[in-house]
Structures are given as structure tokens and as C-alpha cells.
Amino acid sequence: MRKIIPVLMSGGNGSRLWPLSREAYPKQLLPLLGENTLLQETARRVMDSPLFEPVMIIANAEHRFIIAEQLRKIGCSDARIVLEPFGRNTAPAAAIACILAHRQDPDSIVLLMPADHSIEDVSAFHAAVEAGLPAAAEGSFVLFGVTPNSPVTGYGYIHYGKSTYSNNIHPVVGFKEKPDRQTAEQYLASGEYAWNSGIFLLPAGRFLEELERSDPHLLQACIDAIDDAATDLDFLRLAPDAFARATNISIDHAVMEGTSNAVVVTVDFSWSDIGSWSTLHEKSKQDGDGTATQGDVITIDTKDCYIRSDGPLVGAVGVDNLLVVATSDAILVARKDRDQDVKLLVERLKAAGHNAALSTPLVHRPWGSFQSLEVGNRFQVKRITVAPGGKLSLQKHFHRAEHWVVVSGTALVTKDAEITLLRENESIYLPLGCMHRLENPGRVPLDLIEVQSGAYLGEDDIVRFEDVYARD
Numbered sequence: 001m002r003k004i005i006p007v008l009m010s011g012g013n014g015s016r017l018w019p020l021s022r023e024a025y026p027k028q029l030l031p032l033l034g035e036n037t038l039l040q041e042t043a044r045r046v047m048d049s050p051l052f053e054p055v056m057i058i059a060n061a062e063h064r065f066i067i068a069e070q071l072r073k074i075g076c077s078d079a080r081i082v083l084e085p086f087g088r089n090t091a092p093a094a095a096i097a098c099i100l101a102h103r104q105d106p107d108s109i110v111l112l113m114p115a116d117h118s119i120e121d122v123s124a125f126h127a128a129v130e131a132g133l134p135a136a137a138e139g140s141f142v143l144f145g146v147t148p149n150s151p152v153t154g155y156g157y158i159h160y161g162k163s164t165y166s167n168n169i170h171p172v173v174g175f176k177e178k179p180d181r182q183t184a185e186q187y188l189a190s191g192e193y194a195w196n197s198g199i200f201l202l203p204a205g206r207f208l209e210e211l212e213r214s215d216p217h218l219l220q221a222c223i224d225a226i227d228d229a230a231t232d233l234d235f236l237r238l239a240p241d242a243f244a245r246a247t248n249i250s251i252d253h254a255v256m257e258g259t260s261n262a263v264v265v266t267v268d269f270s271w272s273d274i275g276s277w278s279t280l281h282e283k284s285k286q287d288g289d290g291t292a293t294q295g296d297v298i299t300i301d302t303k304d305c306y307i308r309s310d311g312p313l314v315g316a317v318g319v320d321n322l323l324v325v326a327t328s329d330a331i332l333v334a335r336k337d338r339d340q341d342v343k344l345l346v347e348r349l350k351a352a353g354h355n356a357a358l359s360t361p362l363v364h365r366p367w368g369s370f371q372s373l374e375v376g377n378r379f380q381v382k383r384i385t386v387a388p389g390g391k392l393s394l395q396k397h398f399h400r401a402e403h404w405v406v407v408s409g410t411a412l413v414t415k416d417a418e419i420t421l422l423r424e425n426e427s428i429y430l431p432l433g434c435m436h437r438l439e440n441p442g443r444v445p446l447d448l449i450e451v452q453s454g455a456y457l458g459e460d461d462i463v464r465f466e467d468v469y470a471r472d
Contacts, residue, residue: 002107002109002133002137003050003051003052003053004051004052004053004109004110004111004129004133004201005052005053005056005097005101005104005108005109005110005111005204006046006052006053006055006056006110006111006113007055007056007057007058007093007097007101007110007111007112007113008039008042008043008055008056008057008058008059008113008114008115009058009090009093009112009113009114009115010026010028010039010057010058010059010060010063010067010115010116011026011058011059011060011084011087011088011090011093012026012027012028012116013026013087014026014027014346015342015343015346015347016275016276016340016342016343017030017032017274017276017277017280017342018330018332018342018343018345018346018357019325019327019329019330019331019332019356020032020308020310020325020327022356022357022358022359022360023357023358023359024062024358024359024360024363025066025359025360025364026063026116027116027274028042028114028115028116029063029066029067029070032274032280033118033274033280033283033284036074037070038115038116038117038118038274039067039070039071039115039116040070040071040073040074041118042113042114042115042116042117043055043071043074043076043079043115044074044076044122045119045122045125046111046113047074047075047076049126051126051129051130052111054078054079054080055076055078055079055080056079056080056081056082056097056100056101057071057079057080057081057082057115058082058084058093058096058097059081059082059083059084060083060084060086060087061083061084061085061086061235061237064081064083064235065364065365065366065469066364067081068081068234068235069366080100080236081234081235081236082096082097082100082235082236082238083232083235083236083237083238084096084238084243085237085238085239085240085243085244086240086243086244088243088246088248089248089249089250089251090112090198090250090251090252091211091215091218091246091247091249091250091251091253091254091255092218092221092222092243092246092247092248092249093112094110094112094200094202094207094251094255095208095211095218095219095222095246096222096225096226096238097110097112097204098110098202098204098205098207098208098211099204099208099222099223099226100226101204102204102205102208106204106205107203107205108203108204108205109133109136109137109201109202109203109204110200110201110202110203110204110207111129111199111200111201111202112199112200112201112202112251113198113199114198114199114273116273116274117197117198117199117271117272117273117274118270118271118272118273118274118283119269119270119271120269120270121269121270124267124268124269125267125269128144128265128267128269129201131166131168131169131265132144132169132201132263132265133201135169135201135263136201136202136203137203139203139206139261140203140261140262140263141200141201141202141203141206141207141210141255141256141259141261141262141263142169142200142201142202142262142263142264142265143158143172143196143197143199143200143201143256143262143263143264143265144197144199144200144201144264144265144267145158145160145194145195145196145197145264145265145266145267146194146195146197146266146267146268146269146271147194147195147266147267147268148184148187148188148193148194148195150188151181151184151185151187151188152184152195153178153179153180153181153184154178154275154276154279154340155178155195155196155273155275156175156176156177156178156195156196156252157175157176157179157184157187157193157194157195157196158172158174158175158176158193158194158195158196158264159172159173159174159175159176159192159193160172160173160192160193160194160264160266161173161192164263168265168266168267169263169264169265169266170263170264170266171262171263171264172256172262172263172264173192174257175196175252175256175257176193194264194266195271196252197267197271197273198273200251206261207255210255210259210261211254211255214254214255214258214259215247215249215254215255217245217247218246218247218249218254220245221242221243221244221245221246221247222242222243222246224239224242224245225238225239225242225243225246226238226239227239227242228241228242232470233469233470276339276340276342277306277323277325277332277334277336277339277342278306278323278336278337278339280306281305281306281323281336284306289302289303289304290303290304290305291303291304291305291306291307292305292306292307293306293307293308294307294308294309295308295309295310295311295314295326296309296312296313296314297309297313297314297315297316298313298314298315298316299315299316299317300315300316300317300318301317301318302316302317302318302319302320303319303320303321304320304321304336305319305320305321305322305323305324305336306322306323306324306325306336307322307323307324307325308324308325308326309325309326310326310327310328311326311327311328311329312326312328314326321335321336321337322334322335322336323335323336323339327360328360328361328362328371329356329360329361330356332345365392366390366469367386367387367390367391367392367440367469368384368385368386368387368390368440368445368446369384369385370382370383370384370385370450371383373449375457378453378454378455378457379451379452379453379457380451380452380457381449381450381451381452382449382450382452383447383448383449383450384404384438384446384447384448384449384450385445385446385447386409386411386438386439386440386445386446386448387440387445388440388442388443388444388445388446389440389441390439390440390446391437391438391439391440391468392437392438392439393437393462393464393465393466393467393468393469394414394435394436394437394464394465394466394467395435395436395437395462395463395464395465396433396434396435396436396463396465397432397433397454397461397462397463398432398433398461398463399432399454399455399456399457399461400432400452400453400454400455400456400457400461401429401430401431401432401452401453401454402429402430402436402450402451402452402453403427403428403429403430403450403451403453404422404427404428404430404438404448404449404450405425405426405427405448405449405450405451406422406423406424406425406426406427406446406447406448407424407447407448407449408424408444408445408446408447409424409440409442409444409445409446409447409448410422410423410440410441410442410446411423411438411439411440411446411448412438412439412440412441413428413436413437413438413439414435414436414437414438414439415428415430415434415435415436416434416435416436421441432454435465437466
């Protein structure tokens with residue numbers, strides 16, 4: 001059996017599940033439905049199966065270390081991570097994946113998947129991919145359409161015709177954007193429409209031929225971005241200037257809507273793109289009154305709500321049909337029927353220049369993470385966590401001094417020519433302008449409190465001299 005190259009598209013702007021997801025930390029990187037993140041669960045669906053080659057990830061360069069660490073935690077050590085210098089729609093990602101796959105094997109078949117979807121029945125998913133494989137091997141573009149069980153307005157639809165290859169493989173008649181309620185009900189009643197899952201099984205060579213016909217400018221830009229790409233540690237960095245020329249367009253608009261070569265496999269497994277808080281409510285465990293809670297939450301006479309706290313205690317009394325989501329720096333309160341408008345709120349936050357639209361107080365780095373605890377006039381307090389073996393860059397600051405106090409673990413500190421080993425409850429002072437580095441030589445995470453003081457405390461007040469992660 002011909003093997004398939006699975007490709008995870010890990011993009012997104014983190015707006016629909018704000019405030020939990022942000023532009024710097026979109027939903028696929030979050031554990032929304034269990035211990036694993038959506039990205040991890042998507043990768044696990046195509047690991048350890050004779051159907052698939054090692055996984056490829058097309059991701060934003062800013063997320064590279066987070067993604068690499070999440071894959072490491074699930075034992076996905078052979079993934080190929082390709083970095084986009086900035087966000088683009090799905091057509092450039094599909095082109096990049098197919099070019100790389102075609103160069104690896106001219107007869108390769110690519111399974112293109114969003115990294116932020118939920119599919120509960122992995123066996124049914126594998127069966128659907130196998131069902132579509134003969135059509136893909138013959139040159140067809142295979143889509144996967146989920147048989148609708150309700151008139152959902154938040155999904156795009158595929159209109160399909162009578163079966164061709166087998167009972168559940170149909171020619172694609174057309175694509176429909178997200179409909180209104182009445183239209184969605186008509187789609188459901190007709191039995192000729194399926195939810196567009198956004199998952200594609202593509203013969204790489206045939207797809208590139210079609211893209212050459214429909215958008216040669218996009219294809220050439222992606223070829224150039226690969227030809228001029230740079231290798232950075234275990235990542236392939238696409239060339240920014242070339243990639244910027246790629247048309248910012250979806251694979252549906254770029255290819256699928258104009259081709260006569262598309263077929264759809266209709267499937268009945270449980271699928272969701274987790275595109276709203278209401279969807280997450282539906283997929284979460286609920287009490288007898290239809291309310292789902294997570295975190296430090298107490299409710300009284302509360303019905304049909306989704307209430308989640310990743311920060312402070314949330315109490316709810318006598319409310320219904322609400323979404324309440326609290327993080328350490330933001331709280332969302334919305335009616336469930338307005339959950340699609342959360343993205344409008346994020347747009348307003350961005351327009352106002354509010355940092356909460358872009359990032360969370362917990363900032364991830366390749367060596368671990370840090371979180372700002374308190375900011376005042378000429379001072380800032382942070383909690384810093386360094387993973388075992390993690391090493392910050394050798395650096396200095398022009399505008400601030402720092403005081404480090406070890407809370408747990410062991411810290412190896414470079415201070416100019418002096419190297420000091422610090423243990424729990426020990427501390428060190430780093431004056432303004434000194435050359436310094438923090439390392440965790442131990443086998444457990446290092447936690448410390450950092451107190452900064454000075455005239456300017458921004459993250460850009462860093463001059464790096466050595467960095468094992470090849471950052472500027």
C-alpha cells in the first residue's frame with residue numbers, strides 16, 4: 001500500500017477562543033478537551049500507523065519551539081517542521097507541502113489537515129483515508145465531508161453528486177460558504193450536502209499541475225521560498241521575500257472551486273473544528289442543568305452555561321446561556337448565541353493597541369517560560385521557569401539590573417567571569433551592564449523569581465552574545 005505524508009497546518013490568529021487563545025498562542029497549542037493539545041491529538045492520529053510517513057508541520061515561525069516541545073512530549077521525534085515567516089491562508093501551505101513531498105517522491109500523496117480539529121474515532125478516520133486513497137492514487141483531489149446531523153451555520157458545506165468510486169465517494173458539485181439557518185436546514189433536508197472538514201488527500205504532482213494552471217504566481221513564489229530556505233536547528237525556514245509574494249488565498253478558492261477533479265468521501269465520525277466557545281461547551285461534560293465548568297468555578301442555579309477559569313475563582317448565581325472565561329489577565333462574558341462575535345471584540349482590542357489581543361502573561365521560550373507578576377514604576381517582578389537542560393542566551397541589559405531568587409531546582413549563573421551554582425532560597429544580584437546567563441543543569445524544572453529595576457524594562461533591552469537557539 002502506498003504510504004501517505006501527513007501534513008498539519010498550524011496557523012490561526014487565536015481570535016475565536018479569546019481570551020484563552022491569543023495570536024501568539026492559538027487554540028491548537030492548548031489542551032482544550034483533555035491533557036493533550038489539539039496539535040498533539042492531530043499528530044497522534046497519524047503516528048504509529050502503517051498508512052503514514054513521518055508527519056510534516058507547516059507552522060508560524062514564532063511557534064516553532066512550542067510545537068517542537070509539544071511533539072517531543074508525545075514521542076513524535078521524526079517530524080519535519082517547516083516555518084512560515086508570517087501567516088498565510090491554506091493554499092500556500094498546501095503548495096509548500098506538495099512541493100516538498102513531490103521532491104521526496106514524485107508519486108507521493110499528501111494528507112493535508114488543520115492542526116486544531118477534534119476527531120474522536122481515530123479508526124473511523126483511518127478508514128475514511130483508506131477509502132479515499134484509490135481515488136487519490138488515480139489523480140483525484142479527495143475531500144472529506146462530514147454528514148451533518150444539525151443545520152449548523154458555522155461551517156462551510158460541500159454539495160456533492162451521486163456516488164462514483166464507491167457508495168461514500170461522490171463528485172463535488174460545488175462549495176457553499178457558511179449559510180444562514182434557513183439555508184442550512186435546506187442543506188440538511190436535501191441529503192446532498194456535507195460539512196467541509198478542510199481535510200484533503202492530494203496527489204502532490206497532480207495538485208501542483210492544477211495550481212500551475214490556476215495560480216502560477218503563487219506556485220512560483222512557494223518554489224522560490226523553498227529554494228532559498230534556510231535550515232535553522234531542526235527547522236526549515238521559508239525565505240521571507242519569496243513567501244511574501246504568495247497569494248493569500250484558501251485552497252478552496254485557489255484550486256478546489258475551479259477544478260473538475262475533486263471528489264468527496266462522506267463520513268459519519270464525530271468531527272469539530274472547535275471554532276467557538278459554544279462548540280467547546282457541547283463537547284464538554286455538563287451537569288444536570290447543562291452547565292460545563294472547568295477550573296476554580298462555583299455555580300448556583302446556573303443553566304446551559306460554559307464557565308471556565310484558568311485564573312481567579314469564578315462564581316455564578318442565577319444565570320443561563322452565558323459564556324464566562326477567565327484567565328489571569330482577562331475575562332470574557334458573552335451570551336452563547338453571540339459567541340461568533342468574540343472575534344469582533346478581539347479586533348476592537350487590536351485597534352485599541354491592547355496587548356491582551358496578542359499574547360498572554362505567560363510567555364513561552366525555547367528554554368521554558370516566564371510570567372510577569374507585578375509591574376510598577378521602574379520595577380517588574382517575574383516568575384521564570386527553565387526546563388531541565390535549558391539555557392538562556394549570554395546577554396546583558398543597558399537599562400536594568402536584576403535580582404534572582406531560586407524558588408526550586410538548581411541554577412547555574414554566569415555573571416561576567418564568575419560562575420555560581422544556586423540552590424533553593426539562594427539569590428544573586430546582576431548589576432546593570434553585566435554579562436550574564438541562566439542555566440538549569442538539573443533534572444527538574446528550575447523556578448525562580450526575578451526582580452527587575454531600572455529606567456526601561458522592555459524585552460527588547462537585550463543584547464545577545466551567544467544563544468543555543470539561534471535567535472537574533
